[in-house]
Amino acid sequence: MELKTLMSVVLLLLAMIRIAVSWADKNSLQDAMALMEFKSTVWYDPLNTFATWQATGVLGEHPCNFKGVECDMRRMRIKYVDISGCQLRGIVPSVLGNITLAWGFNLSHNEFIGTIPRGFGRMPNLKYLDLSNNFLTGFMPTDLAKLQFLNFYSLANNQLTGFLGFLNMSSLRRLDLSNNSFRGPVPESYGTLLPNLTQLDLSRNKLTGPIPKSLGYLDDLRRLDLSRNLLTGNIPYSLAMATGLNMLRLKYNFLTGIVPDTDTMRLFAKAFFPGNDGLCGPVVERACPSSQVWKQVVMGLFLPPLILSVVTGVVYLVAPPDEFSLSTIRSVTDNFNNNKILGDGGLCTIYKGVFLNGKTVAVKRLRPEYYNDNNKIFDEERRFLKAVNHPNIVKYLGACSSPRLKVLVYEHMANGTLDMHLHKERGGLSSLSWSSRMNIAAGVAQGLAYLHDDKFNAHISDIRSKNTSLAFTNPEKSIGTSTGYLPPEYATDIEPTTEGEVFSFGTLLMELLTGTEPAAPVENDVEGGLQGIMERAFPDNLQSVLDPAIMGGASYDQIVLCTKIALDCTKANPEERPKMEDVLRMFEQAYSVGPAYASAFTIFSNICSSHNTDLRLLLLQHC
Known part of the structure; x- marks a missing residue:
């Protein structure tokens, strides 16, 4: 009886081992098939990189033995692929996303063309992705935006276009998007949703707009390169106070105003030129026009808590920055004159507002039933609007809130609809x-x-x-x-x-x-x-x-x-x-x-x- 019991246990263990091996083989085969399909999309391999990449089934041809492939030998699954610098020509297929346990891919310094596939976003453990120095086109892939373990991400030296994509990567340390053709603003969210960033390189693109203040609040940021873009505006005071920086490059932009006189700015005084001919002040040894000095003082380089607001032709120092007074709103809309109405809907009326300096805005007056005598809905929309940063979405300028009036102010598109x-x-x-x-x-x-x-x-x-x-x-x-x-x-x-x-x-x-x-x-x-x-x-x-x-x-x-x-x-x-x-x-x-x-x-x-x-x-x- 005991012998029969022992034999039953042995048979059960053998069956479990067989199932486990079968499962491992199945997943290893999935990895191998992904690599073989990748190989089939490459039409030029002068260094015979793929010579060892052969169909599985014979001893010595397991994908863990392929050149450039590292495996988790316990699971017999691929964890890292490095075929950088192999002069390969082809495309990068989405099937690589089937290698779900991989933590890294280095395909840099080749001649891959086409768009970046969506498959990488299916790799929850991905920590390292280097696609730099190829001929990739299209946009930043959206499916990578939330890879929480990604530590290194480089798309440098390609031919990518469009706007810089939304990224929410709490573990990201190094981000290199340099030498492409990205346009539009540097997202303000990079300074809040990439809290562990140490290196950020956005140089040699066609980026426009101001330098986000939030970048100065990245405690671990050590290297920042925004050179050779089309950036405008002042150098944020928050960046001037970022004492952790050991490399800063801002040359060949169109920055203006006084360079804040801080230890950080003095350390990188040569980082601003050539270019940026509108910068001035003691740090760069250039005299500023007297009007420029006064404007910069008011804007907060020396009084950072204060914010300049030009309304109805008068300068006010106000806080918070997105608040308009009721008197200002009534003034620019001629007390909500019907002749100023741009549009009328079920929940609001939109008026054209005109400041004394000629600037026009769209003033959205919400109907009382929209906020039901409480500020919850109104405040939620304000928070949302503050977070939006996209060139194709109307820019939010501020709000006015009182018990009987809720107003949102946008930039005005003077060209109609x-x-x-x-x-x-x-x-x-x-x-x-x-x-x-x-x-x-x-x-x-x-x-x-x-x-x-x-x-x-x-x-x-x-x-x-x-x-x-x-x-x-x-x-x-x-x-x-x-x-x-x-x-x-x-x-x-x-x-x-x-x-x-x-x-x-x-x-x-x-x-x-x-x-x-x-x-x-x-x-x-x-x-x-x-x-x-x-x-x-x-x-x-x-x-x-x-x-x-x-x-x-x-x-x-x-x-x-x-x-x-x-x-x-x-x-x-x-x-x-x-x-x-x-x-x-x-x-x-x-x-x-x-x-x-x-x-x-x-x-x-x-x-x-x-x-x-x-x-x-x-x-x-x-x-």
């Missing part, structure tokens, strides 16, 4: 070209993708042509209802969702393609309105429904792809609609097949109209 420019029959200003419409759609898509990021809990905006503000002429038009832009599920549930927002975007794209308003009457009362018309015409009869104004500027393939994007976004089932980050990639594909194609899909970093003027897309908050 897309609706005004698109529909000439109602006095529209211009016939938008195909490239302009593509730029508009892509700009809105990127703004939405930014808002739909988890950081903002998918804060919903009201997307329609009347709420899409442009930046190149002057008239205003009232903001109407969203009829035609609403998804079918809102008929029973009016709670806004990201899926509903995607539907609204798809409808806006159809409006750009056809020049027809979604709520406009359609011939023969076609079921489904504008969406129904597009579905019936797709793909062979699109010419019959497209706006004739775009026919000369686009290839048929490009129009088909854009129509497919619109149809995918307006699917009846919300779960079948793509996410906005997927829509961005679809637009990249659309650009690659048409005459408007730019080698690295520069649409988001160079949004311009057919008039060669700035056509920045800015989204008004829900009203």
Whole structure:
């Protein structure tokens, strides 16, 4: 009896071992298959790097024996791949994301082309990623934004474009995005969501705007290189007080104002030139105009708690920086004169405000029912607006709050709305070209993708042509209802969702393609309105429904792809609609097949109209 029991135990152990080995083999095979597919995408290997990368199944051909591969020998799983400096030519496939236990990849100093795949975001243990010194194009990958263990991240010396992506990486120590073609501002969030950063290199790009004050609050920051960009404004006092820096490079920008006289600034006095001819003060041994000295003193270089606010032509020292007084708001709107109304919605009225110095703003006055006699909703929106930092979203300037009045102030887009420019029959200003419409759609898509990021809990905006503000002429038009832009599920549930927002975007794209308003009457009362018309015409009869104004500027393939994007976004089932980050990639594909194609899909970093003027897309908050 005891012998039988012993044999049963032995058999059970053997079975468990067999299962464990089978499981390990299965996962090792998954790793090997990913590497073999990677090998198949490389067409030039002059150093025979992949000579040992052979199909598994024979002793000595396990992926752990491949050149450049390190394994966790206990689990027999790949943990690190280093094929740097091998002169490889090919693309980097997303299948590498199947190597889920890997903690590092070094593919630097090769000749890889194409975009950065999304697969790396599937590696929760990833600590090291070096894709520098290749010929990669496209944008920063969004799926990497929240890898909490990533320690080293380099995309330097490639051909990447677009805006610097949102990053929330609490473990990141070194970030190198230098020598690409990134545009737009340096995100303020880098100084708060990358708390352990020691080295930041954003040099040799096309970045604009001021240096974020938050960078000066990174306690561990030792090396900061922002040189050879298009940065403007003053050197933040917080950065001047960052005593931990041992390397600072700001040369070849357009910085101005007094260089704060601190030990840190004196240490790096040579870091500001050449370039930055507008800098002055004792640190750089350049005299400042007397008016500049006074302005800098007031702005807080010597009195940092104070903040300059120019309102109604008078200088005030106020705190906090985003508060406008009630008297100021009444003054700039002529006491909320009806002639100043830009738009009127169910929850707010938007007025044009004009300061004595000529600066115009959009003043959004909320109706009392919006905040229900408490500040919770109002304060939540203010916090959200302060966090938003994106060139395609209207800039928040401040607020005014009293028991009977809640006001939000934005920069004013003096060029009216897309609706005004698109529909000439109602006095529209211009016939938008195909490239302009593509730029508009892509700009809105990127703004939405930014808002739909988890950081903002998918804060919903009201997307329609009347709420899409442009930046190149002057008239205003009232903001109407969203009829035609609403998804079918809102008929029973009016709670806004990201899926509903995607539907609204798809409808806006159809409006750009056809020049027809979604709520406009359609011939023969076609079921489904504008969406129904597009579905019936797709793909062979699109010419019959497209706006004739775009026919000369686009290839048929490009129009088909854009129509497919619109149809995918307006699917009846919300779960079948793509996410906005997927829509961005679809637009990249659309650009690659048409005459408007730019080698690295520069649409988001160079949004311009057919008039060669700035056509920045800015989204008004829900009203």
